[in-house]
Amino acid sequence: MAKRNVDIAVMGGGAAGLAAATKAKEKGIENIVILERNEQLGGILPQCIHTGFGLRYFKENLTGPEYISRFVKKTQDLQIEYKLDTMVLEITPEKDITAVNSIDGLLILQAKAIILAMGCRERTRGMLGIAGTRPAGILTAGTAQRLMDVEGYMPGAKVVILGSGDIGLIMARRFAMEGAKVEAVVEILPYPSGLDRNVVQCLEDFNIPLLLQHTVTSIHGSDRIEAVTVAKADANGKPVQDTERIIKCDTLILSVGLIPENELSQTANIALDSATGGPIVNEYMETSVQGIFACGNVAHVYDLVDHVTQAGELAGINAARYVLNQLPPLPKKITLKAGNNVRYIVPQIIGGKEPLTLYLRVKKPMRNVKVTIGNLIIPQRVVKPPEMVVISLTRQTLEKLEKRDELKVNIEEKAEL
Amino acid sequence: MKKREVRVITCIICPMGCKAKVTIKNGKISKIGDIECPRGEEYVIRELETPMRDFFTTVRIKGASTPVLPVRSTQPIPKDKIMDCALELANIAVDAPVKVGEVIVKNLLGLGVDIIATRDMDRWKQVEH
Numbered sequence: 056m057a058k059r060n061v062d063i064a065v066m067g068g069g070a071a072g073l074a075a076a077t078k079a080k081e082k083g084i085e086n087i088v089i090l091e092r093n094e095q096l097g098g099i100l101p102q103c104i105h106t107g108f109g110l111r112y113f114k115e116n117l118t119g120p121e122y123i124s125r126f127v128k129k130t131q132d133l134q135i136e137y138k139l140d141t142m143v144l145e146i147t148p149e150k151d152i153t154a155v156n157s158i159d160g161l162l163i164l165q166a167k168a169i170i171l172a173m174g175c176r177e178r179t180r181g182m183l184g185i186a187g188t189r190p191a192g193i194l195t196a197g198t199a200q201r202l203m204d205v206e207g208y209m210p211g212a213k214v215v216i217l218g219s220g221d222i223g224l225i226m227a228r229r230f231a232m233e234g235a236k237v238e239a240v241v242e243i244l245p246y247p248s249g250l251d252r253n254v255v256q257c258l259e260d261f262n263i264p265l266l267l268q269h270t271v272t273s274i275h276g277s278d279r280i281e282a283v284t285v286a287k288a289d290a291n292g293k294p295v296q297d298t299e300r301i302i303k304c305d306t307l308i309l310s311v312g313l314i315p316e317n318e319l320s321q322t323a324n325i326a327l328d329s330a331t332g333g334p335i336v337n338e339y340m341e342t343s344v345q346g347i348f349a350c351g352n353v354a355h356v357y358d359l360v361d362h363v364t365q366a367g368e369l370a371g372i373n374a375a376r377y378v379l380n381q382l383p384p385l386p387k388k389i390t391l392k393a394g395n396n397v398r399y400i401v402p403q404i405i406g407g408k409e410p411l412t413l414y415l416r417v418k419k420p421m422r423n424v425k426v427t428i429g430n431l432i433i434p435q436r437v438v439k440p441p442e443m444v445v446i447s448l449t450r451q452t453l454e455k456l457e458k459r460d461e462l463k464v465n466i467e468e469k470a471e472l
Numbered sequence: 473m474k475k476r477e478v479r480v481i482t483c484i485i486c487p488m489g490c491k492a493k494v495t496i497k498n499g500k501i502s503k504i505g506d507i508e509c510p511r512g513e514e515y516v517i518r519e520l521e522t523p524m525r526d527f528f529t530t531v532r533i534k535g536a537s538t539p540v541l542p543v544r545s546t547q548p549i550p551k552d553k554i555m556d557c558a559l560e561l562a563n564i565a566v567d568a569p570v571k572v573g574e575v576i577v578k579n580l581l582g583l584g585v586d587i588i589a590t591r592d593m594d595r596w597k598q599v600e601h
Contacts, residue, residue: 104542120591207539252484
C-alpha cells in the first residue's frame with residue numbers, strides 16, 4: 056500500500072484541531088489533513104447548545120454550535136482537507152499514521168509533523184465501582200446531552216445526577232427545562248466541581264438540590280433503574296453508616312470527570328504526565344517526540360473552549376515552524392514541578408525567555424494566595440479546583456526568573472497582616 | 473409591621489463567587505454585605521430586581537439529518553419566563569434547510585426577543601444502500 060506524504064496531520068477535528076489546522080495553514084503550510092472519527096467536524100461543541108462560549112476569544116457570548124461553526128467555516132474557506140468517519144489506529148514515533156474509513160479503506164500517511172487533538176472522554180460507571188444492579192438508564196452527562204440536544208430523545212423523567220461537573224450541572228438545567236424532575240445533584244466533595252455560574256444558573260434557578268459530601272452507594276432496578284441509595288460521605292469520601300436514604304429515579308446521570316484520550320499518544324511512545332493524563336509538553340506544545348504536538352483536552356482538561364482554541368493555535372503555529380525548519384530549540388529546558396496545592400501545571404517544560412501562558416489546576420480552594428514559580432511571586436485573589444488558574448508571563452518577568460533545570464510551583468495563602 | 477428578610481445571592485461576575493448577604497426591608501434593599509466590589513453590588517441589585525438569563529433550547533426540525541435544531545434568544549429573558557418560553561418552543565417545528573442566525577420565532581411571547589437558529593441544518597439527502 057502506497058504511503059501518502061503530508062506536511063501536517065491533525066488527529067481530531069474539534070475545537071483544538073481546527074484551531075491548529077487553520078493557524079498552520081495561515082502560516083503557509085499547504086499540505087495539511089485533519090482526520091476525524093465523527094461524521095461531522097466540531098468535536099463536542101455541536102451538542103453544547105448553551106451560551107457562554109467565546110467571551111474571551113471573540114468577546115461575544117455564543118452557543119457551542121455557533122462558536123465552532125466559525126472554525127468549521129474557516130477550515131473550509133482555507134480549503135484544508137479533512138476526512139470524516141475516519142478512525143486512526145496507530146501513529147508511530149517516525150510519524151507514520153495508520154487509519155481506516157469506508158472510502159479510502161486502509162490509509163497510511165507519512166507526516167512531517169503531527170498535531171494530537173483527540174480531546175477527552177467521560178469517566179463511566181465502571182470506573183466508579185458503585186454497587187448494585189446493572190439496569191438501563193445510567194448515562195454519562197455527555198451521552199444524555201447528545202441524546203437530548205442532537206438526536207431529540209428524552210432520556211428520562213425522574214433524574215439523579217452524580218457528580219457536579221459542568222456538563223452535569225448543564226444537563227440538570229436541560230432536564231428541568233424539558234419537563235423532567237431532577238431529584239438531586241450528588242457531590243462527594245465539600246464544594247461543587249463545576250463553575251459557580253453553573254451552580255447558580257443551572258441548579259438554584261430551578262430549585263434543584265445540591266447534596267455536597269454525599270455519594271451514591273447503590274443502584275436499584277432490574278430492567279430499568281428504579282432508585283439509588285444516597286449516603287453522606289466523610290472527609291475521605293467514604294460513606295457514613297446509617298445516613299443512607301433511597302431516592303426514586305428512572306435515570307442516573309454521571310458527571311464524574313473527564314480523561315484525556317491518549318491511546319494514540321501511547322502508540323507513538325509519547326511520555327505522559329500522570330497528573331494531567333496527557334502528554335508532557337513544552338511551551339511550543341511539543342511532546343517528548345520531536346515534531347509531534349498536542350493541544351486541547353488531550354493535553355489536559357480545560358474549562359473554557361476559548362483557552363482550547365488558543366492552545367490549538369499555538370500548536371498549529373509551532374508545528375508549521377517545525378515543518379519550515381523555523382522552530383528554534385528552547386534556550387533552556389526548565390521543568391516545572393507541581394508543589395503545594397498544585398495538581399498540575401501545563402506546559403511542563405519552558406524555555407524561560409519567550410512570553411508564554413501557564414495553566415494550573417489547584418487541589419483545593421484558597422483565598423488571597425501567592426503563586427510562586429521558583430523566585431517569581433504572582434498574587435491571586437482566589438483559586439478553586441474547577442477554575443483553571445491562568446498566568447501569563449511576559450519577557451520582562453521571565454528575565455527575572457532564575458533559570459534552573461527544575462523549578463517548583465507552589466500556591467500558598469499569604470500571611471495575614 | 474416591618475417586614476425584614478435576609479437573602480444570600482452568589483455573585484457570578486468573577487471567580488471569587490462572593491455570597492452577598494442582602495437585607496430587604498419592606499421590599500426594598502436596605503443593606504448589601506459580604507461582597508467586595510462595585511461590579512458585584514451591581515449584579516446583586518439587578519439579580520434582586522429583574523434577574524435575566526440567556527435562553528436556549530431546541531425545536532423540532534423536519535427533513536434534516538437529526539430531528540432537533542438548537543436555538544437561542546437574541547437577548548437575555550426574565551428568569552421567571554424561562555419555563556413559559558421552553559413550553560412555547562416545544563410546539564414549534566421548522567423545515568430544513570435552516571441557516572445559523574435565521575429567525576425561528578419573532579418576538580417570543582411579546583418579550584421583545586427573537587429566537588434564532590444556532591447552526592446550519594442542511595436538507596438531508598438519503599443515501600441509498
